Amino acid sequence: MKKLIPLFLVFTFINIFSQEYHFDYSIESQTNQIKPNKEKSVSTTFYDSKNNIHLQIDKYNDKLRGVIYDKDKNLRHSFKVTESKGFVTFEYIHTNDFNKEKHKDVANGDILEVNKIDSLQYQIIGYKNEKRTKKRFSALITLEKSKFNYLVIGIDHGKSDEMREKVKEFLDPNSIYAVKRIHIDYYSTGYSYDSSLKITNVDFSLKLPEKLTIKDFDFLGEFQD
Incomplete structure (x- = not known):
């Protein structure tokens, strides 16, 4: 590597x-x-x-x-x-x-769901329909407390900013967080990967x-x- x-x-x-x-x-x-x-x-x-x-x-x-x-x-x-x-x-x-x-994002109509696993882990799911029967992707985000804010959700999706705001709703406003690890499954394309981040x-x-x-x-x- x-x-x-x-x-x-x-x-x-x-x-x-x-x-x-x-x-x-x-x-x-x-x-x-x-x-x-x-x-x-x-x-x-x-x-x-x-x-x-x-x-x-x-x-x-x-x-x-x-x-x-x-x-x-x-x-x-x-x-x-x-x-x-x-x-x-x-x-x-x-x-x-x-x-x-003019760019038309086919995923603009997706329904996002963010679930808290624990104080540093969150699951994000993107559904293709309001009935939530078809998933476009799912991701497990692991955070760590940090000296600077880095809540960049590395998901290839037009609503990544909205994902970040939904995760922030669960976080302690007196603490600072950074993304440490992310596991993503894209059901539409069949891609899955796990990424760990090191910040300097x-x-x-x-x-x-x-x-x-x-x-x-x-x-x-x-x-x-």
């Missing part, structure tokens, strides 16, 4: 900058896929706790790309990531603007050029440069 990117890095940036994202935590995820095939992987994302923004590192054909999706602005920023002799360079490539596109402090900034290069989204095209 090979880590996607080292935790201790030196970051350099290319271009004239305007907007800046500051990342203060790294989240290392160890994922064991159970179905349809058994696979293990380790990945690292970086987290801006002030603005609730992630820098996701993707790998395809041995090429690395860094991606920031700014949900408030509906913009997706891509960076070429180069590793060499212990240094990592992030070079801005382009931005995808989704403001003009970092301190670096990533900046955008003054003039953004807008391109249509193309996943494979991201890795052509």
Whole structure:
């Protein structure tokens, strides 16, 4: 099992900058896929706790790309990531603007159910209908008390923000929590996996050029440069 990117890095940036994202935590995820095939992987994302923004590192054909999706602005920023002799360079490539596109989430009508197992474990179920006879997914979330708030529910679903708010209703308002582990079963696709998260402090900034290069989204095209 090979880590996607080292935790201790030196970051350099290319271009004239305007907007800046500051990342203060790294989240290392160890994922064991159970179905349809058994696979293990380790990945690292970086987290801006002030603005609730992630820098996701993707790998395809041995090429690395860094991606920031700014949900408030509906913009997706891509960076070429180069590793060499212990240094990592992030070079801005382009931005995808989704403001003009209309996305219909087929799961918007799902009914969510959150059950408390104990003070640090919660079950979340997404039902496809109001009768709650067909499940889209179920998840077991394990929390831990933390120095900073990280209630990011890593479920591929349009109502992940609503899930977080429903879990928060059960929590002690005088304590701070972070997600430690999550087990998910997607009944619609047949995927099941278990992920454990390790959170550490970092301190670096990533900046955008003054003039953004807008391109249509193309996943494979991201890795052509």
